[in-house]
Amino acid sequence: MIYYVYDGTFDGLLTCIYEAFYRRENPDDIVPMDKLEENFLIQKLFINTDTEKSAKVYRTIEEKISVESLKRVFYAYLSELPKSGRNILKYLRLGFKIGRSIDDNLANDVVRTIDKISNKVTREKHLFLGILRFKMLENDILYAALEPEYNIVGLLAPHFSNRMSNENWIIHDVKRNVAAFYNKKEWVIRDFTIEDRLVLHEDEEEYEEMWQAYYKHMAIESRKNLRLKKNNMPMKYWKHLVEI
């Protein structure tokens, strides 16, 4: 058993893909460094990230397969699910063979696996466009904490940079300790942890109270249906909501 090990970046993953093709090897999985489990039977091969090689793979996917496939692969990478490295490699092997038509070939197990993962990430991203909650801090910065299943902060940032282009905001994945920062011009993603307690804007509590009251009053008692509510918004996402 051979595992390729990379630094956890998308460039790193694509470099591994490059090497697998170049060396004509077939690694059993491609795993990020921090997910690596000690196993005596596995031979580990550390691959150094090389942005020239990764850029080549990136372009080739775009040109020889499709933009849709590039998106699927990127989202599968963001899912951080076990075996996603292996699944991505399988998908790309098939993609380079059959080209653009891979997009529609959903009866194929390899394609469907990646499509499913990619859809899961898309769904969670879409959900968070709605359930993300900002708090106004005393220095007028909007701060949102979230704990998503998948690594979606980078997918949320473009949406909020369009929508709240004239605000300063932080979207903070407190599970992964990364955050997107926006300064009214552009956004960047950095490692981030908060040690001190956040100081809220003096009005913050008032609006939170209004929102809670509004939320409570919107429900129609005679139509109560908590199961439907949980189907639409699983409980694992409730922690950072202001209204629940």
Place this chain on the structure above:
Amino acid sequence: MEVLDKLKVLADAAKYDVSCSSSGSNRSNKKGGLGNASPAGICHTWTDDGRCISLLKILMTNYCIYDCIYCVNRSSNDLLRAAFTPDEIVDITINFYKRNYIEGLFLSSAVYKSPNYTMEMIYQVVRKLREVENFNGYIHVKAIPGADQEIVERVGHLVDRMSVNIELPTEESLKLLAPQKTKEKILKPMSLIKNSIIRNLEERKKFRSSPKFVPAGQTTQLIIGATPDSDLKILRLTEGLYKGYNLKRVYYSAFVPVSNSPKLPALKYPPLIRENRLYQADWLLRFYGFEAKELLDEERPDFDLNLDPKCDWALRNIHLFPIEINKADYNMLLRVPGIGVTSARRIIQARKFSSLTFDDLKKLGIVVKRAQYFITCNGKHYGIKSMNDELIRSKIIDKTSLSEGAIQLSMFDNHHSNQIGGLLT
């Protein structure tokens, strides 16, 4: 009264309007502005009744000059009354929006003083949001029946969606429960909005820069179960509204008893399953190529509460089935129970590469438990031996009626666009 208390009163008064969708508009943000619209719509939370909250849905005021018997805000009702000032609404909207609580504002109102006065107040709010605050999020307002064309048009150039609620589906029902309203009064603003939308589209072909008029279109709401009107009457009206008035959506609201007038039916619970059947039928009209007359007729004017309208249709037309999954065209696939828009598209895509087996269908996410009775895969049928509609009906109802007896309400706009949007983005 404190703003918080006003909010409680005027949210309560607005919640029976079921529309909360924020879809259909692609308004973009402006320099230095706040907000944009997302064409697929975004849900921001779900209440205890399982419905999504997308917009801040409030009334400007619940002081009303009308006395419609079905309505909680009727003038004769002994009720706490409140009125927002335009500034208060603007402030809450902006601050909720910045915290990502909402997609925008859905502003409605009881009729205060006169239709024109009320519409003018709504205009004040919308103008301030757009022109002073540079707010570019989603705005949906009610057009108040009886307001002058000029004000309605002024408002229409600033908002994303407008709606006029029909509420009661027939003239007799209106006479009985809302004697101060007439069919003409309600339909007039609807055709006005429709015509302005068409004119605006023409204008925009010539001058790209002319401001959009109600880009997300207009909608309406019908109350279900407050009057003895049949599903057939309601569905025919719906069909007419989609075809004749280019409506984007018709919403159905199961009547929640808010008064014990002898003119109203004695309901213990709102008729939620009936409401759900109408939503399902509505979907069949809009996305599945069905016509109202295929689903109901004078002999069967109401939907079967035990079975969804599509299944019911298929069983009554059992001679058309089974169909071959590898050959049937898109429109026919859509008519198979257990196959939806997404599944039909997937089948069409996937069968280009190899003919599909029953197992493949499962993998593609088709509800084979239901579809099996109506299809063949490469000539092989997986349902029961005979194509007897009664037999199949009993099989399907056995499996579903109990679990479906619980209230199923997943047909709201945002949920749907979520699925479609999920595929496109």
